Amino acid sequence: MREETDLAVPPRGPEHDADPTETPGFVEAVLGAIETRDVDALKAIVSDLHETDVAHLLEALPAADRPQLIELLGSDFDFTALTELDETVRVQILEELPTQTVVEGVRDLDSDDAVYILEDLDDADKQEILANLPIPERAALQRSLDYPEESAGRRMQTEFIALPPFWTVGQALDYIGETEGLPEVFFEVFVVDPSYRLSGSVPLDRLLRTKRGVKLGDVVMPDRHVVRATDDQEDVARIFERYNLISAPVVDEGERLVGVLTIDDIVDVIQEEADEDLKALGGVTGDEELSDSFWYIAKSRFSWLLFNLIAANLASFVIAMFEGELQRMVALAVLMPIVASQGGNAATQTMTVAVRALATRELRPSNARRVIARELLVGLFNGVVFAVIMAAVVFARFGIADLGFVIALAMIINLLAAALGGIMIPLILDRLKVDPAVSSGPFVTTITDVVGFFAFLSIASLWF
Template sequence: MNDDTDLAVRSDERGPEDELALIDDPAFIERVEDAIEAGRGDDLRDLVADFHETDLARLLEALPAPARPKLIELLGTDFDFTALTELDETVRVQILEELETETVVEGVRDLDSDDAVYILEDLDDADKQEILGHLPLTERAALQRSLDYPEESAGRRMQTEFIALPPFWTVGQTLDYIGETEGLPETFFEVFVVDPTYRLDGSVPLDRLLRTKRGLKLGDVVTPDRHVVQAVDDQEDVARVFERYNLISTPVVDGAGRLVGVLTVDDIVDVIQEEADEDVKALGGVAADEELSDSFWYIAKSRFSWLLLNLIAANLASFVISLFEDELQKLVALAVLMPIVASQGGNAATQTMTVAVRAIATRELRASNARRVIARELLVGLFNGVVFAVIMAAVVFARFEIADLGIIIALAMIINLVAAALGGILVPLALNRIGVDPAVSSGPFVTTITDVIGFFAFLGIAALWF
């Protein structure tokens, strides 16, 4: 797309791939920037108003920081605030701080409650209360109640818009209510049945509701919900419930059993993605909340502690090497081969640790099967150790023509790969047992174990042998 005619393809003629191509086109971004700079709201609407919220978020990230809030102000009611939920936290907060309070209030009012909470929760208390103060009492109370629940809990994720009716209502009354009442949730999968105090009796799925005779009461067709979620439950635990039982939605209740919200599968997909992202970052020594849009100083500080731990581990390994300085001077080949043993052990330990950490996070690795899994990893380490020991013994003999050196590195390889297998699973289990997140803390400990044992085994055996 090179000319203005192509860039101005009407939004109702675009497909998803067209929007992606536009966002990646520097000429299109330049046109959007020009429209923002000149304050041409109508031109801007023609270009982006009907973008899907995900693509609109990508467009915001592609624009310079000063242009982002201006785009939202110019689009006015045509801007879908749901797009802000797709942005990095840093970018989202920067935009919200630049927008007029009235603009944010109107945008939040049009959102589902779960999206509104997602946007508000990252603001500081003063900004949060200012926005809530401009909302009608009913909406403010619902959002405040969700914000009062712990972070990463079901209460923060739930949607407070749902349909709850008494058990004496008939199916006919319910269908008429759904068809004639304004302000109901845009998407829902069941009708909840509650008593006068809003305690949950169960639910009636929409497919059953549509197939049931109009004269029957809801209390006669209600199904007790077997997978009710507490508002204070951790979102990761809730995600596992959805995964295990193939749920589409589930009710959320407070400590007294009163219905306070509903969780749907689209919310859970976001949770699964976030938790997986956190685990991957943690295994690499990166803070869970680090994002591409974060500042240099924030990223440098967040990574420092991990690098410091690795530096301590490296110094410990270096100390072990220094204990065998005389042996290294006698046989230079030891210095050449030493990194191979440590590197192979480190890679093997990382493999085991990654599997163990993930299994702990998903509750697949438990006390009931821990012994079996440890024994399996021990056998895997032993098998790989023997195989690679034979390979390295042959390589060393061919390279240095010293048979004894081949035997030494073979024995060290077996010892280190067995230690790597045990360390890779025992360290995460031990950390989890004492309440420390194994994804965050396992790496330095496992690295230290494999380096120290690898160097000590190789050089120690060499010292005894020669």
């Protein structure tokens, strides 16, 4: 068994960054160790893996074997790996594990990781786990969980170093070097008054370069980018991005220091928000994951598809208004989808840029007119170019010069409508406090289809 396990362990080193679950025989070796309850073999396989690789391993295992892996590893299992899992898989695992196993695992985590794991559980399970934690740890986690979802308070780490201004640099360095239980990674020492109101911070480089006898109050730097615990995590991420921050203090409504946000937390936020926006543009709810069940995914996508069905029927009613013209000239039916399709693609391009610009606050009332005018010019230019191309194609194909003129004019009108709708709909929805990433798509599609069909068929009916 030992030989087989050693062969299954993926090679180590910077040149071997592939997912270990793709190593031949790796997952099978883990399953074999779980089945025989060979703890030593299991530890030999898993102990050196990064928590992200452990998460990939858990996802590769059958659902019934995931809790067994964690229980067999015991204290050697790093619960940080659960933060890398899809929410559905993570919750399933936590519900199968004994409460005491979860409690012990959560105790070893940084507070922000512990909150991330607990926040998705049912209230009953959450409270059961919290009730088994020591009072100081329970109070810190409960305080973070009481903040709104997707707020800085949910993301912050409550472990930090806060010292009074009358301490000297030497005292601070001795405290950092001799005290157990301090954060594993930190970038500054915070200076607070007796009521924990934040005075500022002393970066580690400044601390190490200052003589030991100097008081912290004399070298403290005021924090210009203080985050409130109730601030939205997306707004906080934007501050980090704009000012190139590595960390930022978090204060409560009384200006008391309650936590710290670090760049690794913000990278996760940026990834989550980008993922949500990308899914929303495609009509998929932001929390949909690959591990979700068939029924959940079907229900979450239904409303979007229903709206699109209604929009498609509206477009079909417009077509039905010109049934006589379509019967007289079959070429209209052949060419009609081209106009609508081209407009839909152009509108999607404009809408995607607009939604992203709104999300990053690059598109604001101060520059909205300039952006709208630019998009209209782009729509007009593309409309004229494609109108000329289509007019030539239609004349070569059908030999009817007037038909080429009709589709050219319809193409210009629809691309202008696409440009206007693609920029105005996200702006209007944002003004109405509706997420433009979620709601823009169906409206834009409806506009381009209806305008495209109506423009082409109405011009044709008047011309011929």
